[in-house]
Amino acid sequence: METLLQVKNLKKYFHIKGERRGHNLLKAVDGVSLDIYKGETLGLVGESGSGKTTIGRTILRLYEPTAGQLIYGGKDITKAEFLPYRRKMQYIFQDPYASLDPRMTVGDIIGEPIDIHKLAKDKNDRRDRIFRLLDGVGLSAEHATRYPHEFSGGQRQRIGIARALAVEPEFIVCDEPVSALDVSIQAQIINMLEALQQEMGLTYLFIAHDLAVVKHISQRIGVMYLGKIVELNSKKELFLNPVHPYTKALLSAIPVFDPKVNRARKRIILQGEIPNPLDPPKGCVFSTRCAYAKDICHSQIPRLEQYEQGHYVACHFAREM
Amino acid sequence: MENKRLLDIKDLRVSFFTPGGEVKAVRGVSWSLDEGEAIGIVGESGSGKTVSVYSIMRLLQSPGKIIGGSIKFDGQEITALSEKEMREIRGNRIAMIFQDPMTSLNPVFTVGNQIREPLKLHLKMDSASANVRAIELLRTVGIPNPKRRVKQYPFEFSGGMRQRAMISMALGCEPKLLIADEPTTALDVTIQAQILEIMKELKQRRSMSIILITHDLGIVSDICDKIIIMYGGEIVEYGPIESLFEAPSHQYTLGLIGSLPKIDVTEKEVLTPIEGTPVDLMHPPAGCPFAPRCSETMKICLTEKPPYYEIGEGHYSACWLHHKESGKEEN
Numbered sequence: 001m002e003t004l005l006q007v008k009n010l011k012k013y014f015h016i017k018g019e020r021r022g023h024n025l026l027k028a029v030d031g032v033s034l035d036i037y038k039g040e041t042l043g044l045v046g047e048s049g050s051g052k053t054t055i056g057r058t059i060l061r062l063y064e065p066t067a068g069q070l071i072y073g074g075k076d077i078t079k080a081e082f083l084p085y086r087r088k089m090q091y092i093f094q095d096p097y098a099s100l101d102p103r104m105t106v107g108d109i110i111g112e113p114i115d116i117h118k119l120a121k122d123k124n125d126r127r128d129r130i131f132r133l134l135d136g137v138g139l140s141a142e143h144a145t146r147y148p149h150e151f152s153g154g155q156r157q158r159i160g161i162a163r164a165l166a167v168e169p170e171f172i173v174c175d176e177p178v179s180a181l182d183v184s185i186q187a188q189i190i191n192m193l194e195a196l197q198q199e200m201g202l203t204y205l206f207i208a209h210d211l212a213v214v215k216h217i218s219q220r221i222g223v224m225y226l227g228k229i230v231e232l233n234s235k236k237e238l239f240l241n242p243v244h245p246y247t248k249a250l251l252s253a254i255p256v257f258d259p260k261v262n263r264a265r266k267r268i269i270l271q272g273e274i275p276n277p278l279d280p281p282k283g284c285v286f287s288t289r290c291a292y293a294k295d296i297c298h299s300q301i302p303r304l305e306q307y308e309q310g311h312y313v314a315c316h317f318a319r320e321m
Numbered sequence: 322m323e324n325k326r327l328l329d330i331k332d333l334r335v336s337f338f339t340p341g342g343e344v345k346a347v348r349g350v351s352w353s354l355d356e357g358e359a360i361g362i363v364g365e366s367g368s369g370k371t372v373s374v375y376s377i378m379r380l381l382q383s384p385g386k387i388i389g390g391s392i393k394f395d396g397q398e399i400t401a402l403s404e405k406e407m408r409e410i411r412g413n414r415i416a417m418i419f420q421d422p423m424t425s426l427n428p429v430f431t432v433g434n435q436i437r438e439p440l441k442l443h444l445k446m447d448s449a450s451a452n453v454r455a456i457e458l459l460r461t462v463g464i465p466n467p468k469r470r471v472k473q474y475p476f477e478f479s480g481g482m483r484q485r486a487m488i489s490m491a492l493g494c495e496p497k498l499l500i501a502d503e504p505t506t507a508l509d510v511t512i513q514a515q516i517l518e519i520m521k522e523l524k525q526r527r528s529m530s531i532i533l534i535t536h537d538l539g540i541v542s543d544i545c546d547k548i549i550i551m552y553g554g555e556i557v558e559y560g561p562i563e564s565l566f567e568a569p570s571h572q573y574t575l576g577l578i579g580s581l582p583k584i585d586v587t588e589k590e591v592l593t594p595i596e597g598t599p600v601d602l603m604h605p606p607a608g609c610p611f612a613p614r615c616s617e618t619m620k621i622c623l624t625e626k627p628p629y630y631e632i633g634e635g636h637y638s639a640c641w642l643h644h645k646e647s648g649k650e651e652n
Contacts, residue, residue, distance in 0.1 A: 047509035048480075152598065182365040183536060187580030187594035209509065216582035216590060239584075253514035255539030256585040257578075259562050262543045269518055270511045272465070273481055 004171060004203050005059070007034040010068035012051075012058045016278065023278050028054040030227035031068070033304065036171070041197065041204040043218030043235070045211055045250070047274055050224040052207045053094075056173040059205070060091055072171075087117050090164035094176035096156035100148040106159055107144030110134070113166045133162040137192065154185035158192070165196070171203045178213060190217060211254055215239065220310075223247045226277060226285040229304055232312040243313045243321050246286045284316065292317060324355035327497060327530050328377070333390035335372050335381065344602045346372045348554040349390070354547075356497070357528035361541030361562070363577075364551035367599050370534045373551075374500050377532075378417055379407050395497065413443040416491035420503035422483035426475040432459075433471035436490045443494045458489035462519055481512035488519060499523070500532045505540065517544055538581065542566055547635075550574050553600030553610030560636030571638045573611045609641065617642060 012029040029051045036042050044052045057063045059070060061082050070078045077085055093099035100109055110130050113119075120126035131141040137158040148156055157177060164172055174193065178186040194217065196202060208214045214221060215235055222232040223246065231244040242248045249268040256262055270289050275281055281288045287297040296316050304314040315321065335347040347369040354360050362370040375381050377392055379399065392399040394415065399407070419425040427435060436458060437451040446454065452471065459467035462485040475483055484504060491499060501520070505513035521544050523529050533545060541548050542562060549559040550571065558571035569575055576595040583590065597614035606612055612622040621641050630643035641647055 047511065182599075183577060184365065184580045184595035187582075187592040188596075190582070191592055191594060211510070212582040212584045215584060216592065249511060253510045254584050255517070255537070255543035257539055257542060257566065257581075257583050258585065259542040259566050261585065262539075267514060267518070269514055273479055273512060274509070 001037040001040075003035045004038040004073060005034075005036040006069070006071040007032060007036075007055075007059065008069040008071065009033055010055065010058060010070070011066045012054050012063055013066045019278060026277055027227050027280065028277070029058060032227075032229055034222065034229070034232075036203060036205060038170075038203055039197075039201055040220065041206050041218045043214035043221040044205065044207045044224060045209060045214050045221060046224030047209060049226070049274055049277055051227040052209075052224050053175055055224075056091070056175050056205060056207050060086075060089055060173055062091070087167045088169050089171045089173070090167065090169040092157075092160055092164050092172060092174045092177045095180060096153050096160055097148075097180075099160055100156055102148055105145055105147060106134075106139075106151075109148070109159060110144075110162050110166050113163060117167050119167065129166070133166055136165065136196070137162045138188075152185075153181050154188060157181065157189055161189075161192070161196075165200075168200075169202070171205070173205045173207065175207045176209070177206075179208060179210060186213070193217065211250070223250065226274060226280055228285055228314060229312075230286065230314045232304070234310060237311060243307060243311075243318050244286075244315050245290050245292055245321065248321075284314075292321070324357055326353055327356045327358075327395060328354040329391075329393040330373075330377075331391045331393075333373065333376060333392065334388045335369070335376055336386060336388050338384040338386065342603045345605055346385070346554055346602055347376070348605065350551075350554075350556050351390075352549055352556065352559060354498075354530050354532065356530055357524065358547065359524055359531040359533060359545045361533045361535060361545035361548045362551060363535060363538060363541060363548060365536065365599060367553075367602065368551040369554040370551050371502055374417075374502065374532055374534060378411060378415060378500065379404075380417075409443075412439045412491075412496075413494045414496055415498045415500065416494070416496040417500040417502065418484070418487045418491050418504050420506050422480060422487050422507065423475065425487060426483060428475055431472055431474055432478065432486050436471070436486070436493060439490065439493050454493070455489075458493055459486070461492070462486075462489045463515065464489075481508055481515065484508060484512075484516055485519070488516070492523065495527065496529065498530045498532065500534075502534045503536075504533070506535070506537075513540075520544060538566075538578070539584070550577070553605060554602060555610050556639070557609075557611060558636075558638045558640075560633060564633040564636040568633060568636075570632050570636075570643070571611075571640050572615045572617055572642070574638075576614075609639070619647065 010029055010032045014026040014028055016024045016026050032055060046052045058065050107130050110133055111126055114126055114129055120129060130144055134141060134143055139158055178189050206217055218235050220234050221238050222229045225246050231247045242251055249270045252268045272289050275288055283299045284297045284302050287293040302314045302316045304312050307313045307318055331351050333347055333350045337344040337346055350373060364370045376387050387400055433455050436455040440446045440451040440454055456467045456471050459470055464470050464482060464485055505516050524531055545562055548562050548565050550557050552573045558574050569578055579593040580595055595614055600610050608624050609622045609627050612618050619641060627639045627641045629637040629639050632638050632643060
């Protein structure tokens with residue numbers, strides 16, 4: 001499989017004002033390495049504060065990385081002039097209400113990236129492109145002259161997707177694209193994202209906290225906890241054979257559909273909560289909530305290592321789990 | 322085993338009288354709940370689920386108004402009570418937890434203060450014994466170091482802890498009925514699992530009744546005995562969860578399930594979204610509320626409201642397709 005994007009030991013730290021010295025560095029992403037293959041959907045799951053959105057934004061250089069390397073199509077883009085790459089890499093935002101400029105018409109929202117990248121030959125071409133894009137996301141040409149407030153959440157998300165598609169990108173970061181929508185509308189958007197991927201050969205990094213949604217759309221899934229990837233595997237294997245204790249707990253915490261299964265199965269209820277990222281545990285990030293933690297877990301950081309072909313786990317005791 | 326009936330709702334109707342016209346949010350809803358039973362109300366935004374339970378608590382604000390029907394709680398007609406009598410029930414025998422624990426706690430009072438208040442008001446406890454009880458309550462819901470925590474303010478609590486504080490506040494007077502409006506929507510799944518575990522235990526140990534509003538069918542399947550599916554201000558299907566999850570039957574329920582990615586499906590699943598948009602509650606359709614989006618719509622669906630057909634023991638569905646003549650009809 002061809003690698004489209006390589007993320008190497010990516011770090012993104014934020015300085016927080018007003019905190020004690022030595023406790024003011026927020027390591028939102030702390031040494032993440034990933035390969036994203038052409039044409040696949042890689043899912044990232046994790047709880048709030050685990051750093052999944054920061055990864056998405058840092059990959060698109062909406063945040064400048066603190067350290068690490070981004071290699072896109074064989075070229076190092078960590079420091080490169082980014083405008084040409086924005087044509088190839090796009091972002092779909094979580095909040096369909098906040099991510100569209102309320103003072104712009106839908107036509108201009110979708111037209112802006114076309115203008116910036118000078119994609120249209122003339123006015124007519126620009127208009128035709130906008131109409132085609134609207135049509136492609138299930139809206140119609142007449143919507144181009146309207147404003148965002150005239151649309152429902154699901155329709156706004158379609159507008160956001162049309163804007164991302166305007167530059168004919170290869171790679172899209174989908175950051176919780178359906179979590180603000182009602183279930184029946186969610187399914188419309190998920191199906192559309194899948195159809196567009198087929199049609200245009202897109203590669204997705206799909207970020208969400210809803211495991212069922214990520215499971216549905218992804219081929220591979222990475223599980224994040226406190227700025228690190230703790231496990232990465234193909235979707236099927238991750239669900240059949242989770243190894244990291246956090247992945248196990250996460251999977252067992254989700255109520256399933258069948259009431260009989262729900263009542264029969266044994267839940268792993270984690271104690272406590274995700275630690276303060278300004279003061280993360282020494283050693284393994286999960287050690288404070290892990291039922292299997294031993295001395296080494298509290299002192300030494302486990303590396304994300306290959307467990308089996310295509311299956312990576314960051315746990316000192318992965319082989320014994 | 323026959324349990325005592327705790328709540329009986331008959332033909333409840335709620336409207337909002339807005340400048341643009343009457344929004345018929347709840348349009349003739351009837352259901353009941355026994356002691357120690359948990360019921361899940363599922364539906365999308367605008368289906369009337371939150372408005373129905375706000376009516377039980379009499380928390381509807383102008384321009385919202387109960388315009389018909391009855392709500393009997395423990396034999397008492399709630400719609401006829403004065404605000405003063407209602408205050409005796411609210412927070413005492415019926416307690417509620419809300420979706421957003423940040424906005425439903427008062428930021429300028431300590432958490433302890435807010436837990437003590439109903440204890441002093443309803444149980445006439447003095448401050449010292451209320452404080453002892455508050456600490457005990459925080460411990461029950463799994464908050465570490467409750468002696469220190471009771472003196473802290475809501476901003477010092479994380480989201481999961483705030484929701485626990487809300488629950489401990491709701492439990493203070495040992496209510497017979499707990500209403501939980503999307504109690505875990507704002508929380509992460511591992512924290513959600515903790516909260517659901519607490520609720521399950523309360524139901525079993527204290528035989529507290531629970532009304533759980535959610536859009537997550539998985540949560541209902543996990544902790545509820547019965548389920549109500551609402552659409553466009555009406556109940557379209559209800560019944561015991563085993564029966565309903567095994568044989569969902571209303572076209573809307575089927576649509577809802579079809580559009581939901583499922584965690585326990587191993588094959589490649591196909592999502593079938595419900596086409597169209599939700600009901601305009603200002604001008605609700607004359608017949609079945611779901612008819613305009615249904616793939617099986619017949620002539621009668623557009624003009625006449627379907628009755629409830631019993632399709633399993635205690636399992637009802639309001640759909641004309643269950644009519645024994647429906648297969649023969651042309652169209």
